[in-house]
Amino acid sequence: MATAGLTARKVRTLLIMLGPILGVSAIVAAIGINESSKGHLKAKLQELGTDLIVVNASAGLGFGQDPVIEAAAVARVGRLPDVAAVTGTRQLSDIVTVPFAGAEDYYRAFPVPVIATGTDLPHTLDVPLVSGRFLNDFDEASGARVAVIGRDLADEYGYLAGEARTIELNGLEYGVVGVLDWVLLEPSMDSAVFLTFTAAVNDWNLDDPDPSRLYVRAPEHTALVAKEIPTVVSLGGPDGANASVPTDLLDAQSQVDESLNNLTKMMGGLALIVGGVGIANVMSISVIQRSSEIGIRRALGHSRGTIAVQFLFEALVVGVFGGILGALVGAGVVWGVASQRGYTMVLSVAGLVGWALVSVGVAVVAGLYPSSKAARLEPLETLRLG
Amino acid sequence: MTDSTSLEEATEDNGVLALEGVSRVYGTEVLVRALDDVSLEIRAGEFLSIVGPSGSGKSTMLGLLGVLDLPTEGAIRVRGTDVTRLADAERSRLRGEAIGFVFQQFHLIPHLTALGNVETALLYRGLSPRERRSRAMYALEQVDLGARHNHRPVQLSGGEQQRVAIARAISTDPGVVLADEPTGALDSQNAEKVLQIFDDLQSPERAICIVTHDLHVADSARRKISMLDGQIVADELLGAGAGS
Incomplete structure (x- = not known):
């Protein structure tokens, strides 16, 4: 009541x-x-680790070109005392990726990033492969048309583990050799296609195999290394670079x-x-x-x-x-x-x-x-x- | 009290309600003396009516008799206790125990059933819910509404609502039931029925006091108090009692 x-x-x-x-x-x-x-x-x-540095090429005095980091500069970064691993990547543009010929109409709506990368990306990012293998030195040396795809793209294309399968990049067939697990730091990689720099130069008119971004693993003195890298890259020259520790972000x-x-x-x-x-x-x-x-x-x-x-x-x-x-x-x-x-x-x-x-x-x-x-x-x- | 007993002979111990030299003044700047030095005793077993024209002070008297208001001067005694000296909680308890109310507008709580309305009077008395329910049902049966205990006021006619109000008033077994124009909102047929119920409810232990301006209703009582200008102008015994 x-x-x-x-x-x-x-x-x-x-x-x-x-x-x-x-x-x-x-x-x-x-x-x-x-x-x-x-x-x-x-x-x-915890998963990313707090020792990963991302280096982006910044516009120097070059005109009309996308900023890149010279291969020689990449080697210099790799020689720094506290650097355990370094991998360069470069995103290619204007490539339409489809799982098979004739699927353009359906898949054109979903832009797929195509990334030229060094062969030790999984090691540097500390990301395993879900299946298959990553690009290796043979692929790099031979310029073979092989690709690794991100885990989300594999799901999207209905890729089965171990399946012998190709995808089409602007009509060129690439054999899929592996699937990379989710990359927490770079979620865009989950739906990306990875190629070797040699394939990128051969097939996609890349002038030189220079990356525009570096992933650097430096377990000791991470902040200090991040501070040194721009100098090591440019050496007082026109090419610049910005280094940041994503975990700080x-x-x-x-x-x-x-x-x-x-x-x-x-x-x-x-x-x-x-x-x-x-x-x-x-x-x-x-x-x-x-x-x-x-x-x-x-x-x-x-x-x-x-x-x-x-x-x-x-x-x-x-x-x-x-x-x-x-x-x-x-x-x-x-x-x-x-x-x-x-x-x-x-x-x-x-x-x-x-x-x-x-x-x-x-x-x-x-x-x-x-x-x-x-x-x-x-x-x-x-x-x-x- | 029986009809043959004169007012003067009534013993003090059967007085359930009394006003002693009570005055009630309203207002602060303009003073209105609604009740002027009135004394009245209601004894167990009486059936009395208080009658008078509008403004005669009968509603003020009802408020004071029911301990709903306090006098400016004088004392109100309920079972011999001067309630003007009591704190609110004690005064409320005494009011709940000794006095039952029936109002012209019924004043039923609209969202409660007939049974719930009657039970409201039995709350906070240390009764178990079962006991409360059975006492409320008994009261409803006394007014012939046991079968409609589950109906809400809106589902009942005016006469039935007034009977629920009467059941609520008697459910606590009070010494006196004060009714304010109990037939005022009813047609003549229902009014007669309600008056008959009051007549039936009167017992040697319980007094019934009806305040009305309707002379026919007033004459259905055994004792009639007439009021004018805040004072009692006549106190007469009617019917069988008139001859004594």
Whole structure:
């Protein structure tokens, strides 16, 4: 009977619950997504290692050409004392890749990056092959038309492990010799085709086998090596290069995410407060609407305290259900985002309970004013006599 | 009290409700003296009516008799206790125990069933839900509405709603039932039925007090209090009691 006032007006009850629901779900979702992405980022950082340097050729004084890093400069970088591995890559343009002849119409819509690469890319990036082998020195020396494809492209083309199969690059057939696993650092590689530089020069009019990007693994003094590389590449000449450690970027990204999440949390907190004001507002109106009921209860012997407790109890119920629903909605959002982005969902049960309790607290505080207003109503004012 | 007992002979211990030199003044700048030094005792077993034109002070008197309001001067005694000296919680408890109310507009809680409405009067009395339910059902059966206990006010006619209100008033077994124009919102047939129920409900332990401006209703009681300008102008016994 104590909750009859709430169940009798379901839409209104749902509306006043919306405040706590939105507030708690926003906070839970913000924290949950933050934690999940942090966990994901940590795993990613661990997987990538914090010792990988990416070097991009930057425009020097050359005109009208894509910036490249000379093969000699690549060798110089490789000779640096702390460098364990270095691989150059260069993306080729204007190549339409299809799984078989005649499939252009369907597959032209999906641009596939074609990358000329050194043979030790899997070693440098520390990424294994899902099947087959990577490009080797023989392929490089002979300029054989062989290719390795990214894992997503293999799925897209329905490639079966071990299958003897070709793909067509602008009508030229290349034999697929292996599938590279997902590259967390460069997701674009997951749908790419990898060729040797020799094949790129022979088949795709590349002037010279110079890469535009280097991947450098430097387990010791990574930051220092990253700092040295531009000088080693240019040697005071016109060719420039920018070196960065992607994990640092990821770290910076996580900082940005943190500020965004703090903002979301603040907005959630604001929604809770606005929700509290909404509860106070709607319950105050409810007190006026139910003044006759309050009057009759007073006439039946219910004290001011009993009336106040009844309204406070209703606020409490709103807070409890709003909090629980909000926590569930928030958890649902975290689950949705985590599964969409491939994160491992991180949610603390104590956090869920804690925020639901905050919602209860907000609702009860919001219910104080209408409750005392209800308790102060004089029965004679609400029961018209005579 | 029986009809043959004179007012003066009534013993003090069977007085369930009394106003002693009660005045009620409303307003702060312009003072309106709605009730002026009124004394009245209602004893167990009485069936009385309070009658008077609009503005005579009968509603103010009902509010004070029902302990819904407090007097500016004087005392209200419920079972001998001066309620003007009590705190709200104690006063409310005493009101709930000793007094039952029936209002002109029924004042049923719309989202509760007939049974739920009657049960409302039995809340916070230390009764188990089962006990509460059985007492509420018994009260509904007394007004011949047991079969309709599950209906909400909107599903009941005016006369039936008033009977639910009467069941609610008697469910706590109060010493006095105060009824404010109980037939005012009813047609003559339902009004007669309601008056008959009041007549049936009267017992040596329970007083019935009807406030009305309808002389026909007032004359159905055994004792009639007439009011004018905030004062009692006549206190007469009717019917069998009139001769004593």
